[in-house]
Amino acid sequence: MFGWVVSKNNLTGPIPPALAKLTNLQIVNLSFNKFTGTLPKQLANLVGLLSFNISHNQLQVNKTCPTVLPKPIVLNPNSSDSTPGSIPQSLGHKKIILSISALVAIGAAAVIVIGVIAITVLNLRVRSSTPRSAAALPFSGGDDFSHSPTTDANSGKLVMFSGDPDFSTGAHALLNKDCELGRGGFGAVYRTVLRDGRPVAIKKLTVSSLVKSQLLIYEFVSGGSLYKRIHEGSDGNFLSWNDRFNIILGTAKSLAHLHQMNIIHYNLKSSNILIDTSGEPKVADFGLARLLPMLDRYVLSSKIQSALGYMAPEFACRTVKITEKCDVYGFGVLVLEVVTGKRPVEYTEDDVVVLCDMVREALEQSDTEDCVDGRMQGKFPADEAIPVIKLGLICTSQVPSNRPDMGEVVNILELIRCPSEGQELV
Template identity: 30%
Template structure:
């Protein structure tokens, strides 16, 4: 183990690869070892992506957190290597204890990533890591795009790229109104004068050309007042020169765009960062609307997977509209959860069981909703400086009691509204429970918001530790 230096993302990736190699030949505790390998591969891929996307990971303040995390990965490697030694009689007899120890070290890895500065420093970044087969293998070569001869549904149009370029002045920076992990969003004006929002997907390494059709299949039939309405799409394919196995080959490259309703009031992010003040009554109406939209999605077996203020738009009547289904998933009938080999979403809003284990269920959206709800309450409503996003859960738990409610500006809330704020804080805290089984469903959330269901007892969240 001495040859593995601590304190860098590269070394963590090396440890992850060693764990993968060791797991392939384990003789006991195979399930626990494979769970460790899956968790470590996701952690490694996540850190590599963050390292590529932001200079923050190279900051001096990250060193201790990375070293601490690497120590736990080295311990995991030691345990997995012990599980290779089937003929060591004493260790083999201790297989049950070894399983517990493997579980403990996996929990330790998860905890250290949660308590480090990683999510704090890159909270606004949307992560896209596809096809995690190993910690360091290259992504698969993308398949060719499907035929352009798609059936067009009423109200859903296929646009040409030239039409959308004309509508956005060739996707000019002046028309850009948003950016995310899957693409940039532009304001556009179609030939008939209709104002629309156009999302132009990023061309990314290992991009799956079938993915946009998966997104269309998820959202095209959704019809709800709190879900953004899709208007159409664009696909144009060109031939480009590419290198494959050391040789130049012809490859197809697709330009993909989605067209949807334009919301002049922007996103809920504007409310949370205080650039536009919105009173509590309006905020509560928005919280209810988001809950209704999310409940509808879950009834359709759709998991959004990237619910956050940036992806909640506000119409002219201040109604919230859930948007951006670029990483959404549709669950099979009767299936509550599945396991995903990719990571997609925004770190602070990702449910822990998805981030570290790839477990997908409607409870992932419930976790994201909880963080969004707490941020919606706090944004520009309190007298003191809003808490850092990484401290939000602990702060809300401590501030929810009547004694601390003086933190809210008295001119903005009456006594009955303060009680409503307290209840919403508690609902948000229930939604961000680390154990997904303790989180409510969105049906439960609506019932609690509407006062027809009692709130269960809260469990104190794991305390945030500042590593600076």
């Protein structure tokens, strides 16, 4: 294993193009320095890279992306499209136009701020004249914990606590660390019980707002997340092949339904798949971006960074449009995770194992033992497992157009479970 780790050394200047001559490099860590400029195009020659960390520097984002990106790449959260002095002198005559555009943008922003303040004042007046201490808004843009309809009148409502201090304090008292179920890109999730004895899940949104708290009430899914069932369950409580196949098929149908409504999940991973008491999967953590426009780049970027290993390569390139095919890539990684029982990216002392690459190499060498979770002890139909693995690899194609859409994925999975006579599968 060849690596170059120079993090936290206060190094300055551009990244040296000569780095590309070290063709045996597999791990490069340049984080927490003061590198400037852009990524040298020559780095595309480092085909053996497994990890390339350039976070926490002062680099500019390239206008065009290299044809080969390191996998997995850790991007710089502080990068921007331009920095002072980055405009060529040949474009100096456009500075006046840019300045006018900036003034127009500032003026528009000022108008928006005034409008927001006016609306806020009106809302405060309405709330002060309302005897109730909580207002519930119907949530019709998707369910963060379930794609299935529910008869619970409180499920899927945005509740904004304000007005009555005693009521607000009581709401906060319910959400303590002992009741916390987990944390996601939009905030922490807690379990509590209503006065009538019904358990519910409450998400406390982590967004800056003028209201004191923003809480979402959801149906409580008692089976926990798919991540815990795969990676934290005991050997005696592992998922059977039939359970795994049903979870994969159910998740595919859920994503296909979302894409029909033009909703991109952006953050598909095993911790966002919840399992109910009947073993059915429920796709979580979507729809909030449409409900709350305030959840802008900060939330989206934090959601993306939390899904390392599931991210499609085009997420690293700002010039490429993000489409439903990004969800297809994440679904492919999820399929391989469910079948193998391994995490998408696993770090050891001297190596980084990327699940997609590991499975692809094992399949090429006809080594199916590394492709299927050993806890099943061979109790699975190979004529189903191998096509499912191949489908997962197709979904993780580096080229978005080579990935099937989720409707096609559902059809393929149904054919794998019930193949027609004489029909060759994936």
